[in-house]
Amino acid sequence: MSTSLTTWVAAIGTLALLSFAWRENKFYSLFEHIYVASGAAHALVQGVKNIRANAITPLIGGQLIAIVPIILGLLFYTRFIPGKAKWSRYPIAATVGVGLGQNLPRLAGTNFMSQIRASFSIWTFNTVLVLVSIICVILYFYFSASEKAYKIIKYPTYFGRLIMMMAFGALFGNTVMGRLSLMIGRVSFLLQDWLGIVG
Amino acid sequence: MLKKLQDLDSRIIYLVLLVAISLPMFNPLGLPVSVIEQTRRVYDFIEELEPGSVVVMSMDYSPGAAPEIHPQAIAITKHLFSKNMRVMFMGISQYASQFARDAIKEALTLHEAEYGVDYVDLGFKPGEEATVTAMGRNVHNTFPEDTYGTPVSQIPMMADIQDANDFAMVIAFDSGGSRHYYVGQINSLYGTPIACALNSVNVTNTMPYYASGQVLGILNGVRGAAEYEQMIGSLGTGTTNLDSISFGHLVIIFFIIIGNISYFASGRKPSKREVR
Amino acid sequence: MKVAKLISLVFAIVLILQFFFVSDTINTFGNTITSWNIVIAAFAMGLAAINLIRIHVIRIQLKRENWINSLVLIIVLVSQAGVGLFLGDDSSQYMFFFDGILNPLGATMYALIAFWIASAAFRAFKARTIDSTALLTVGIIVMLGNAPVGEVIWSQFPVLQEWLMNVPAMAAIRALYIGAAIGGIAVGVRVLSGIESGHLGAGE
Amino acid sequence: MYKNLWGCNLMTFANNQFFAFISFILIVGFVVYKIVQAQNGKIPAIRRIAGLDAIEEAVGRATEMGRPVHYSPGVGALDAATFAGLELLDLVAKQVARYGADLIVTIRQPIVLPIAEEVVKTGYRSAGVEEAYNPDSVRFISQEQFAYAAGTMGIMEREQVAANLMLGYFLAESILLAETGFKAGAIQIAGTDNRSQVPFFVTTCDYVLIGEELFAAGAVASQNPLKLGSIAGQDLAKIYAIALLVIGSVAANFGITAISNLLSK
Numbered sequence: 001m002s003t004s005l006t007t008w009v010a011a012i013g014t015l016a017l018l019s020f021a022w023r024e025n026k027f028y029s030l031f032e033h034i035y036v037a038s039g040a041a042h043a044l045v046q047g048v049k050n051i052r053a054n055a056i057t058p059l060i061g062g063q064l065i066a067i068v069p070i071i072l073g074l075l076f077y078t079r080f081i082p083g084k085a086k087w088s089r090y091p092i093a094a095t096v097g098v099g100l101g102q103n104l105p106r107l108a109g110t111n112f113m114s115q116i117r118a119s120f121s122i123w124t125f126n127t128v129l130v131l132v133s134i135i136c137v138i139l140y141f142y143f144s145a146s147e148k149a150y151k152i153i154k155y156p157t158y159f160g161r162l163i164m165m166m167a168f169g170a171l172f173g174n175t176v177m178g179r180l181s182l183m184i185g186r187v188s189f190l191l192q193d194w195l196g197i198v199g
Numbered sequence: 200m201l202k203k204l205q206d207l208d209s210r211i212i213y214l215v216l217l218v219a220i221s222l223p224m225f226n227p228l229g230l231p232v233s234v235i236e237q238t239r240r241v242y243d244f245i246e247e248l249e250p251g252s253v254v255v256m257s258m259d260y261s262p263g264a265a266p267e268i269h270p271q272a273i274a275i276t277k278h279l280f281s282k283n284m285r286v287m288f289m290g291i292s293q294y295a296s297q298f299a300r301d302a303i304k305e306a307l308t309l310h311e312a313e314y315g316v317d318y319v320d321l322g323f324k325p326g327e328e329a330t331v332t333a334m335g336r337n338v339h340n341t342f343p344e345d346t347y348g349t350p351v352s353q354i355p356m357m358a359d360i361q362d363a364n365d366f367a368m369v370i371a372f373d374s375g376g377s378r379h380y381y382v383g384q385i386n387s388l389y390g391t392p393i394a395c396a397l398n399s400v401n402v403t404n405t406m407p408y409y410a411s412g413q414v415l416g417i418l419n420g421v422r423g424a425a426e427y428e429q430m431i432g433s434l435g436t437g438t439t440n441l442d443s444i445s446f447g448h449l450v451i452i453f454f455i456i457i458g459n460i461s462y463f464a465s466g467r468k469p470s471k472r473e474v475r
Numbered sequence: 476m477k478v479a480k481l482i483s484l485v486f487a488i489v490l491i492l493q494f495f496f497v498s499d500t501i502n503t504f505g506n507t508i509t510s511w512n513i514v515i516a517a518f519a520m521g522l523a524a525i526n527l528i529r530i531h532v533i534r535i536q537l538k539r540e541n542w543i544n545s546l547v548l549i550i551v552l553v554s555q556a557g558v559g560l561f562l563g564d565d566s567s568q569y570m571f572f573f574d575g576i577l578n579p580l581g582a583t584m585y586a587l588i589a590f591w592i593a594s595a596a597f598r599a600f601k602a603r604t605i606d607s608t609a610l611l612t613v614g615i616i617v618m619l620g621n622a623p624v625g626e627v628i629w630s631q632f633p634v635l636q637e638w639l640m641n642v643p644a645m646a647a648i649r650a651l652y653i654g655a656a657i658g659g660i661a662v663g664v665r666v667l668s669g670i671e672s673g674h675l676g677a678g679e
Numbered sequence: 680m681y682k683n684l685w686g687c688n689l690m691t692f693a694n695n696q697f698f699a700f701i702s703f704i705l706i707v708g709f710v711v712y713k714i715v716q717a718q719n720g721k722i723p724a725i726r727r728i729a730g731l732d733a734i735e736e737a738v739g740r741a742t743e744m745g746r747p748v749h750y751s752p753g754v755g756a757l758d759a760a761t762f763a764g765l766e767l768l769d770l771v772a773k774q775v776a777r778y779g780a781d782l783i784v785t786i787r788q789p790i791v792l793p794i795a796e797e798v799v800k801t802g803y804r805s806a807g808v809e810e811a812y813n814p815d816s817v818r819f820i821s822q823e824q825f826a827y828a829a830g831t832m833g834i835m836e837r838e839q840v841a842a843n844l845m846l847g848y849f850l851a852e853s854i855l856l857a858e859t860g861f862k863a864g865a866i867q868i869a870g871t872d873n874r875s876q877v878p879f880f881v882t883t884c885d886y887v888l889i890g891e892e893l894f895a896a897g898a899v900a901s902q903n904p905l906k907l908g909s910i911a912g913q914d915l916a917k918i919y920a921i922a923l924l925v926i927g928s929v930a931a932n933f934g935i936t937a938i939s940n941l942l943s944k
Contacts, residue, residue, distance in 0.1 A: 006571050010579035017583040021213050021590045024829045026541065032823055033544040035580040037552040040524040042577055045559030045569075046293040046323055047520030053344045054324075055514040069511035073518025080525060089479045091515050096666065097483035098512040101490025102328040104663045106383035108703035109494070109696055110413070111656035114387065115649050116923050117943060118411030120931035130646040131928055135921050137650035141891045144723045144911040160650075162609055164889070165881065167647035169610040170640055171403040172878035173617025174419070176592055178267055178399035180447040181421040182582055183589035184220050184440045185266030189579065191224055198224045209594040216593040230623035233633060262581025293520070297573050300565065325516035329490075329509040336506060341513070347565065387696070399621070400875050406645040407652055422621055445624035447589070452615055454597035459611075462601045495700040496692060587825070588851050595854050599861040599883040607882045614878070651874065651890065657916040658891055660703065661710045661909050662759060670714070670905050 002194050011194040014186055136160030212454070219450040223442035230445055232438075234426040237409060240416035241394045242278070242430045244368065250283045252367030253360055257377055258290035258298050264374030264398040265298065270424035270437040271396040272302040272372050278431045280310035280317070284367075285356050289321040289342065291330050291377050296322045296346040298372075309433060315354045322346025331380040335363035335389060363389040372396045378405060382413045396423065480669045487667055524552060551576070613639055697944040705919060710912035717908025725907060730868050730886040731896045734767070735774055737842035737866045742780040746841035751831065751856065752795060753847020753871065754787045754824060760872045761791060763897030764847030765798055767870075770900040771844060772802025776811060783834060784817040787827040792819050828852035832859040845869040845884075846893060849876045857883035870896065 002008065016031035051073070059066040072094055078087035119134060121127045139153045140160035191198040234242075248254070256276070260268040279286050288299040299320050303312075312318050321342040324330045333341040338360055339351050351357045359365060363385050371378040371393060378395050386393045392415050395405055399420035408414040418427060421444060424437025486508050492498075493505035531545035539545075555572040562568050602608040619625030620636020692700065717723065741748045750771055752764030768784065775782040784799060786792045796817045803812040820830035832855055835843060843860030845853065846869065853869070853876040860867045861883050869880035870888030880887045888896055891913075898906035923942070930938035 006575040009571075009575040013576060013580045014583045017580060017587065020825060020829075021587060022210060024826070029541065029823075029826065030544050030547060031580065032826070033548040034551050034576060035584070036527065036823070037548040038555055038572055038576040038580070040527050041552045041555035041559065042564075042573070043293055043520040044524040044556050045564050047325070047517045048560055049564065050323070050325055050517035050520075051514060053348075054510065054517070057343065065507070066514070069514035070518075072511070073515045076515075076518050076522060077525065079522075080529060089476070090482060091518070093479035093482040094486060094515055095512065095519070097486030098329050098490060098508060099327070100483070100663045100667060101487035101508075102332060102380075102384070102494075104487070104660055105491050105494035105696075105699070105703060106328070106379070106387075107656040107659045108706065109699035110379070110383035110387055111652045111659075112706075112920070113699040113702055114411055114413060115407055115652050116920060116927065118407070118413075119649070119924055120927040120939070120942070123928075123932055126642050129642055130649075131924065133643060133646035134650040134653070135924060137647050138654060138917050138921055141654050142914050142917055143725045143728075143891075143895045144914045145726050146724060150726050160647075161606065163643050164647045164651075165606045165609040166613045166639065167403065167644040167651075168874075168878040168881060169613025170617045170644035171400070171875060172610060172614035172882075173621065173636075174399040174402050175875060175878065176448070176451055176614070176618055177422070177444060177621045178264075178420055179585065179589040179592055180220070180444055180451075181267045181399070181440065182263070182586035183216070184421075184443040184447065185436075186579075186583050186586045187217065187221055188224055188436075188440060188443075191221065207597070209590075209598075212594045212597055213590045216590065230627060232623045233626060235633065235637060262578045263585040265578060266582050266586075294578075296565065297570075297578075324513060325520060326509070326513040327516070329512045333506065333509040333513070336502070340506070340510060403640065403644055404648050404874065406640055407649040410641065410645050410649070419621070441623055445622040448618045448622040449624060451593060451596050452618060454593060455600050455611060455615065458597045458600060459602055462603075491703075495696050495703075584825070585851065588854065591854050591858065595858045595879070595883065599858045601882065606887075610878060610881050653920050654891060654917065657706055657913050657920070658894070660706045660916075661913050664707055664710045664714075665905070665909060668711075 001196055007194055011190060014190060018186070133160070133163040137164055140164065216447065216450055219446045220443040223446055224439075227439065228442050228445075230442060232422065232425050232429065232441055234430060235419075237417045238419070238423050238426045239430070241275075241370075241396075241418060242427065244392065244394065244415055245275075245278055245282065245284070248282065248284060248367050251285055253285045253287060253365055254279055255287045255289065255366050255369040256299070256302075257369060257371050257373070257381065258288060258295040258302075259292040259377035260298065260372055260374040260398070261292060261294060265294075267398040267420040267424075268372050268374060268396055269298055269302070270421065270435055271418045271427060272298060273305045273435055274424055274427040274431060274433070274437065275370060275396065276302045276306040277309055277433055278427070280306045280312045281431070283310075283312075283317060285316075286312075286318040287321065287356075287360065287366075288318065289334070290323050291325070291327055291380075292375055293323050293325075296320055299346075305435075316356055319354055319356055320346045321351070327377075328380040328384065331377065332384040335385045335391075337362055338365075363391050366391045368392045368394065370394045370396060374398045374401060378408070378414070382408050386413050394418075480667075484667050487663075524556065527552060613644075692944075695944060698942055702919075702923075706916045709915040709919070710909055713912030713915065714905055714908035717904040717911070722904055723907055723911035725895060725899050725910065728888065728892055728896050728899065730870060730888040730892065731767075731770075731899060733866075733868055733886045734771060734844065737844065737868060738771065738774045738778050738780055740866055741841035742778040744841045747781045747783050747838050748775055748842040748844065749831075749835055749838070749840040749860070749865070750782060750784045750844045751847065752784070752786070752791060753845070753849050754827065754852065755848030756788045756790050758848055760848035760893060761788075763870075763893050765791070765794055766897040766901040766903075767844075767846045768795060769798045769802055772799045773806050776803040776806035776808050779808075779811070781813065782816045783838065783840070785827070785831045785834065786817065786819045787822060787824070789819065789822060792817065824850060824852055825855075828855040831856060835859045835863050835865070839863055840865050843867045845871075845880070846888065846896075847871065849873055849880075851876075854879040854883075860884075 013031050016027045020028045055066050055070050072091045075087045076091050078084040136156040137160040140157045369381050371381050381393045385391050394416045395414050396418040402419045409417055421437050421440050425441045428434050428437045489504050493501050531548050534545040535542050558568045602611050617636050619632040625632040753761050755761040784795055803809050820827045843865040849871045867884035868886045869884045870893035872890045895910055927942050
């Protein structure tokens, strides 16, 4: 049986959340609130650490330009001031702009072009199957086909849907292993680290 | 009889699963696990790196994925320290430092490594993809201090690490999506080799990067950790949990089969409507 | 509203050019924007904490139903943040919060899903249509390929699983990536051109 | 490789990004072209989407059986999937108003609540039966993910819903909702852009809208010309992608190096 306070708190919290499987209860919702609080506190601490490293220190070190992101960042908090919420639009716009500016070219380069280039392989049974499957799955998501055109691509879209279902089957199989591993992790924590009744 | 089984109380099903995964913990069977190609390639690549190469370990997983990815991080850290590589820990997920510190502690029980010379922890940096891009261009600007607040300029090993061209390899321990940023912003622009250590749910959607060679190898959840532990000869939680995975899978498959038999036995034909 | 859309457009275009072209002028602008983004994103990380404090303080004042939970939430949030900021997030006191609450409870939240998969496997995962039959068959093969016991039952399961993962599954996901790239760029065009600005609070 | 374009010093392409840039410009061009065309009145025809047509059938069945329709626009806040979910809610609200069935909408995000109420109210108004609108048909359950799931499961079991529509962004709670709907014997139509939840919907629901199908269904339901134009533009880009795949693959296998080199620049 473990004697460390941290392990005991973790064990009680684990049992509280697992009790949701029995039925929703007060013990569960108390520890859910504790979990939500801990997550928010951790984000706040990590946020402050990075503001100090990437903004405050350079600002003190003389880089006056570093004041701009600090002002934009502070504008996020106008959401909590009634009537001033529209000022939070500017940091949101900046983050969205940077997000899209990073994401869109990568989508064109890595997700679009590199994946197409990777399909230019010498034809074997597998590579041809891959090429045909890719085309059929793309056709499945082709929406503006006229009735006449749709008749031609109807059967390829059936094949595309079947290939997609096999992919979702693989995703399903891996998801089951993932969730099982999490449950196994918690059970072995309770039996081994907390109760110590396992080898 | 099968029809009555359908409305079995869920809690009995939960109990059956709990028993199935706890039994092997009491007396492990130690079923052998074969190492698959996508895991071996990560191990072989590290084996061929000459000592002192810079390997970036990007710790981008959350507590919800840690039971699958953290055993992988421990195994790979042990391997890198044993080959005395220079390891740069960092992350774009807010839990990076906490998990890095634990992996380093485990690895130091087996191998010698000195902070600031053999490894450094630059900690977490918000900003998602933009931060990965910025790091690729200039590491010192992006990470002015390490996670303990020491200016990076005072850390000996960081002297000759300026940008992505100085990385021999990046390993993305990822449950949130950082692998897409490393493939798109680092591998595509600098050719830096990328390996992925993932929770199982993300393995399927990383296969295209593996097939196109943008990612050199993938570790798949607890099984990947067990395979890697076997290769470096230092067994850990990956191996010990593997028997429970086998039993858990058997129970789930058994339920699916029994459920379908009773479904068809009770005359409910598959719905024709959905022929499309 | 206009200025906000302009900020998004200018930041996006500079970074798009920086990705495709090698030019020192654009690099300086782009690097400044990305370093600003780190600081802005760091500020955003505090929003959740402030929002929670605001909601739950109100709940305590109004003595709403089980306001005790809200009080506990505030105490945990303030004490963990205090320890993290003043003693540092690598202090052993902070590790109590991380190893005692955040890490174990985070894992347990997702572990619960294993229970639900088990009950749904028995009750709801039916091979009712062609799609669900294909999905369940491949799912079971991948599971048997992943689990060491699968190899014991039939040595070919891992081989079959590797083929399923590397050919049909990879092809479909690759096609979804190509489709998602096109979809993502289309959303980018609509947001940057201002057609869609729900996120700026203008509503559609 | 190219002389300076915008007065910056020499601009050369980052390694092998030339054709990625060409593709990027083309895709943007296709989308803008089709949106402009749609704005000038040339609305593209979108093919039938199985899940979309099944919604009317589900509402009809619920009316016959005198049991309510449950609708969830997902657990997301203001993201693309939630917008599509709210557009489809507008379609469902109109049909529910016309058939006289009763509707229960469960909400997780506070910010989505007022929008959903507005959508359902206008649905009843446009069907001319505004007085039949029942204010507590739209219910805020809880912002915590699994508390929302538990609350919604309770409602579906108590009310024995005849149709369970789940259209929007979903996370791990999808499997709880889908299993409860299956147990209640409801006809289930689900749609999400979160791929890792699609397998759980496929195995438990009668119809599933996968990723882009949800957005296409939302655009069709909203009849918004800009969105329909954007979908047609994306289709053009898909033809471009298929062309690249075929040309590049043929070039690689018949050693037509000119094309292969161009595509790999």
